[in-house]
Amino acid sequence: xxxxxxxxxxxxxxxxxxxxxxxxxxxxxxxxxxxxxxxxxxxxxxxxxxxxxxxxxxxxxxxxxxxxxxxxxxxxxxxxxxxxxxxxxxxxxxxxxxxxxxxxxxxxxxxxxxxxxxxxxxxxxxxxxxxxxxxxxxxxxxxxxxxxxxxxxxxxxxxxxxxxxxxxxxxxxxxxxxxxxxxxxxxxxxxxxxxxxxxxxxxxxxxxxxxxxxxxxxxxxxxxxxxxxxxxxxxxxxxxxxxxxxxxxxxxxxxxxxxxxxxxxxxxxxxxxxxxxxxxxxxxxxxxxxxxxxxxxxxxxxxxxxxxxxxxxxxxxxxxxxxxxxxxxxxxxxxxxxxxxxxxxxxxxxxxxxxxxxxxxxxxxxxxxxxxxxxxxxxxxxxxxxxxxxxxxxxxxxxxxxxxxxxxxxxxxxxxxxxxxxxxxxxxxxxxxxxxxxxxxxxxxxxxxxxxxxxxxxxxxxxxxxxxxxxxxxxxxxxxxxxxxxxxxxxxxxxxxxxxxxxxxxxxxxxxxxxxxxxxxxxxxxxxxxxxxxxxxxxxxxxxxxxxxxxxxxxxxxxxxxxxxxxxxxxxxxxxxxxxxxx
Numbered sequence: 001x002x003x004x005x006x007x008x009x010x011x012x013x014x015x016x017x018x019x020x021x022x023x024x025x026x027x028x029x030x031x032x033x034x035x036x037x038x039x040x041x042x043x044x045x046x047x048x049x050x051x052x053x054x055x056x057x058x059x060x061x062x063x064x065x066x067x068x069x070x071x072x073x074x075x076x077x078x079x080x081x082x083x084x085x086x087x088x089x090x091x092x093x094x095x096x097x098x099x100x101x102x103x104x105x106x107x108x109x110x111x112x113x114x115x116x117x118x119x120x121x122x123x124x125x126x127x128x129x130x131x132x133x134x135x136x137x138x139x140x141x142x143x144x145x146x147x148x149x150x151x152x153x154x155x156x157x158x159x160x161x162x163x164x165x166x167x168x169x170x171x172x173x174x175x176x177x178x179x180x181x182x183x184x185x186x187x188x189x190x191x192x193x194x195x196x197x198x199x200x201x202x203x204x205x206x207x208x209x210x211x212x213x214x215x216x217x218x219x220x221x222x223x224x225x226x227x228x229x230x231x232x233x234x235x236x237x238x239x240x241x242x243x244x245x246x247x248x249x250x251x252x253x254x255x256x257x258x259x260x261x262x263x264x265x266x267x268x269x270x271x272x273x274x275x276x277x278x279x280x281x282x283x284x285x286x287x288x289x290x291x292x293x294x295x296x297x298x299x300x301x302x303x304x305x306x307x308x309x310x311x312x313x314x315x316x317x318x319x320x321x322x323x324x325x326x327x328x329x330x331x332x333x334x335x336x337x338x339x340x341x342x343x344x345x346x347x348x349x350x351x352x353x354x355x356x357x358x359x360x361x362x363x364x365x366x367x368x369x370x371x372x373x374x375x376x377x378x379x380x381x382x383x384x385x386x387x388x389x390x391x392x393x394x395x396x397x398x399x400x401x402x403x404x405x406x407x408x409x410x411x412x413x414x415x416x417x418x419x420x421x422x423x424x425x426x427x428x429x430x431x432x433x434x435x436x437x438x439x440x441x442x443x444x445x446x447x448x449x450x451x452x453x454x455x456x457x458x459x460x461x462x463x464x465x466x467x468x469x470x471x472x473x474x475x476x477x478x479x480x481x482x483x484x485x486x487x488x489x490x491x492x493x494x495x496x497x498x499x500x501x502x503x504x505x506x507x508x509x510x511x512x513x514x515x516x517x518x519x520x521x522x523x524x525x526x527x528x529x530x531x532x533x534x535x536x537x538x539x540x541x542x543x544x545x546x547x548x549x550x551x552x553x554x555x556x557x558x559x560x561x562x563x564x565x566x567x568x569x570x571x572x573x574x575x576x577x578x579x580x581x582x583x
Contacts, residue, residue: 069094075104078219080461081208088209105216106157112209113150116175119143122202124195132189135350139182145322145360145388146175150210165217166464170390170432172214173463174410177430179207180459181409185350188381211460218462254414254562256391260304264328265367265395275308285310290318290329290339299323309369311336317343317356322388324361331369334398334419338370344379351404355386362411364389370398377402377423377446387413387431394418401426402445408433408467412566421477425455427467428490432566434468441477442484442506451480452513454487456494466495466526468560474536475504485513486529489521489547497560499530500583507536512543523547530557558583 072093076085088111093099120143123136149171156167183203187196253262277293278285285308287293293307300323309331318339320327331337341356343349357371364387375382384401387394390411397418399406405422408429415435420427423445427435442451453474458465467487476484484506487496511529514521525547529539539550549556558564561583 071099072104075101075216076212079212079215081212084205084208085212088212101216102157105213106154108209108213108216109150109154109157112175112206112213113147113154115206115209116143116150116179117147119146119179119203119206122199129189129191131348131350132186132192132195134353135185135189138185138350138352142178142182146178146210148322149175168217169214169462169464170412172210172217173430173432173460173465174388174390175210176207176214176460176463177410177457177465179203179210180430180457181352185352188345188351211462214460214462218464253393253416254391254412254566257393261328261365261393264304264306264330265365265393275306277305277307278310279307279314280310281312281314282310289316290314291316294318294320294324294327297324297327300325302326304328304363306330309337309339313338313340315340317341318358319355320359320361320364322360324359326363327361328365328367329369330365330367333368334370334396336370337368338372340372340374341384342373342375342379342382344373344375344382346379347375351381351383352386352407354381354404355383355407357384358386358388359392360388362390362392364392365395366393366397367395368397370400372398373401373405375402377449383407387411389413402443404428410465414562414566422453423451423482424449425452425488425490427453428455428457430457430459430463430465430491432465434470434560434562434566435472436470436562438469438472440469440472440474442474442480443477444480445482450482450508450513451484452488453485454496455490456487456496457490458493458495459491461493461524463493466497466560466565468565469496469498470500470561472501473504474498474501474507474534476506480506483508483513486511487527488513488515489525489527490515492522493524493526494521495526497526497528497530497557498532499528499557499560501532501537502534503532503536505535509538509541510543511539511541512545512548514543514545520545521547528552528556554583 069090072086072089076082076089079085085108089104089107092107092111093104120140123139127133127136153168153171183196183199186192186199253265257265277287277296279287279290279293281288287296290307290309297305302325304326305328307327307329309329311332316339339357343354343356345351345354354373354375356373371385373382373384381404382401384405385399386407386409388409388411392411392413394413394415395417397415399418399420401422403422403424403426405426406420406428408427408431410429410431413431413433415433415438417437418435419439419441420435421441421443423443426442427440440453442453445451454467456465456467474486485508486498512527523546525545526549527545527547528549529537529542530552542548542550
């Protein structure tokens with residue numbers, strides 16, 4: 001069997017390599033840490049007092065009146081980088097007479113946005129390496145998207161259309177994923193070890209600041225109610241956090257799919273003249289290519305724009321930018337309307353940019369379409385579809401490839417009655433994503449390789465991301481002789497659940513495989529199975545990792561349903577159409 005390194009994939013580094021990297025940067029980290037400690041000591045000496053106290057259980061208790069310093073320290077204590085939190089926010093609060101967690105969250109977002117806005121300046125300006133140039137271009141786009149998302153998160157705090165803590169967690173989780181994706185893309189290119197080290201160091205502060213904002217909204221948001229009855233602190237109405245709703249068990253689509261979208265998904269209203277644009281290779285529509293049709297879409301439109309793609313094979317690499325919102329694209333069926341490409345890593349394209357179809361704008365819907373990367377197993381990383389679209393839906397679509405077929409990169413995504421084929425890590429990324437009633441089909445890889453269906457990339461404790469596969473069928477595409485596993489943990493907090501699915505005999509009895517063969521992953525991962533059936537569902541010979549849960553309760557499993565995992569509390573589009581969101 002080939003080593004894991006032979007197909008480690010996009011940004012996927014084994015533990016041995018990571019340890020070597022950590023040793024290299026240790027000296028620089030020590031210098032940075034000492035500087036931070038000195039700064040922290042200077043700041044803390046200028047402020048004093050107590051506003052909030054901790055109870056014996058470690059929770060934040062009701063506040064008492066005092067200076068902002070202790071309030072800041074207590075809020076920062078819930079973050080993973082408390083020193084960075086304190087040193088970045090203290091100068092902004094030292095002259096305040098009173099502060100509260102909401103103020104501090106807003107300030108933390110401002111500081112994070114300012115830091116991220118400077119990241120483009122750290123990228124090398126000139127390089128003769130064309131592959132590296134593409135990777136750096138990806139970094140620039142990811143940085144821009146991150147800055148925009150932080151800006152929108154700030155705007156949402158004062159917007160009358162208030163967002164929930166789940167929205168904010170989703171957006172900040174995506175920003176962290178963007179920053180990590182930049183480093184991943186550069187690290188997979190030969191000869192860039194020193195550049196990767198330099199990028200990590202220069203991005204360290206931005207990453208920590210975003211992580212701290214995420215931690216604050218994750219932890220402080222849940223206890224704001226404790227402050228409402230206190231005279232010493234006021235909770236602004238602009239940061240109202242709604243609770244999760246309870247949903248029925250017969251709903252088909254997430255709650256954020258409005259009535260008009262449901263009619264489009266379930267009916268025939270958009271056929272022919274009803275579409276805003278028609279794409280046809282034979283010239284019978286307004287456009288012959290999908291790319292041409294997308295150019296006509298009004299940017300940042302809040303109105304649904306419908307593109308009908310007639311039967312045919314469209315050989316093009318489609319990129320829908322972050323400002324292309326609320327597009328629905330539908331075809332004549334996953335075996336008829338096909339977008340096909342063959343970009344791949346072996347031939348000189350970074351994994352992130354190999355996607356045949358890539359969507360970054362919010363609210364994308366695809367129906368009755370196929371997205372293929374035909375590069376083949378020998379070309380290694382070759383993405384068929386990459387989604388960075390928040391609140392996006394994929395209904396009756398085919399995603400066809402080998403290694404890294406479907407890149408569920410970030411934000412909230414829902415796949416219903418789709419088919420996904422591939423070999424190594426063929427469903428990967430760090431979105432909050434649910435696959436429901438889908439066909440998941442591992443296929444024969446290269447000789448001596450093995451199949452891994454998922455590679456989930458959650459790297460931060462407070463990210464609300466993961467892969468949920470519910471009521472799906474997992475079976476081999478043709479004859480599959482290679483060992484096949486449900487997944488392997490890509491990052492420290494990788495999260496994947498397989499539930500209520502039919503698992504065929506293609507699966508290896510151990511179910512899962514470590515990133516490094518024979519090395520148990522960290523206990524911080526969350527891998528679980530729940531009420532699966534079929535010959536591959538026998539859990540008696542599963543891995544015995546501390547982070548693997550072969551049997552969980554219904555309450556635990558329900559956290560990963562459409563209603564709880566990707567619906568969130570703020571997506572309150574009213575509808576009379578029933579859809580399945582529970583167990």
